[in-house]
Amino acid sequence: KEVENQQKLANVVILATGGTIAGAGASTANSATYQAAKVGVDKLIAGVPELATLANVRGEQVLQIASESISNENLLQLGKRVAELAESKDVDGIVITHGTDTLEETAYFLNLVEKTDKPIVVVGSMRPGTAMSADGMLNLYNAVAVASNKDSRGKGVLVTMNDEIQSGRDVSKAVNIKTEAFKSQWGPLGMVVEGKSYWFRLPAKRHTADSEFDIKKISSLPAVDIAYGYGNVTDTAYKSLAQNGAKAIIHAGTGNGSVSSRVAPTLQELRKQGVQIIRSSHVNAGGFVLRNAEQPDDKNDYVVAHDLNPQKARILAMVALTKTQDSKELQRIFWEY
């Protein structure tokens, strides 16, 4: 009977990368002060025995770092391992445990480059497993539930935090400390409660199997950096980033990705030198940047990031630049993904 049950269950691989979900604090009262990336994947899995009722689960330790330290090389390494597993007929779904600081970047990266319909779920926690009311156990349980469910196929890379199923494209860490840290300006796709998924909407943008990008064809990512807009801003950061080799600069602008008169001439000059200028917005609840608003994008040959926040715009720009250097193509890609 047990063998029969195992055969019926989906096979889910948990790829661990570190973060607070693998964190440990000095006492149970340390919910916000602790060290991330301390606990190995086997211990994480052993900590939630109920996973065995959802799927045949096995773990792999891909990285063991706090996610603020993730590099482009780490992204490529993880992305390539996900692709190998997704191609295996013994794997039905993949869960990635990850720090929450850059979880939205990794989830969006995988959403762009993994050519598969199999569920890929990225999950983290806001409190270490050693804390009272730790959220990692339930988040991980929910992630495995979603990854083992056939209904999750073809919906792009997903994120399960705080009982919500979010699109990896849209979701962003909106607050810290609180367990309801992750939000999307377009709302969650669904809920996962006691291991059961409830879907309400689907992603409209191109992703995974329908993407023109393929991790297997990407061997390196170009330098793309972000500079912040604010009152009394100078052009120092923009110039310095370009001098240090940035192929594109994400302008994390105020409002509609607007550009200060102190910075505008420098951006025009950098564009003439070949640096792509991508205007995004750093407004808190989600930007919506349109072309040729206060900035003449057609004349200056800029790209706009539309609703992508600056850190997600950086991910898409890096991936897109592996295929094209043409600003019109880049803009098409920013509308479609």
Ligand SMILES: NC(=O)C[C@H](N)C(=O)O
């Ligand atoms: N909650 C967390 O996971 C935060 C941690 N700094 C990380 O991103 O690894």
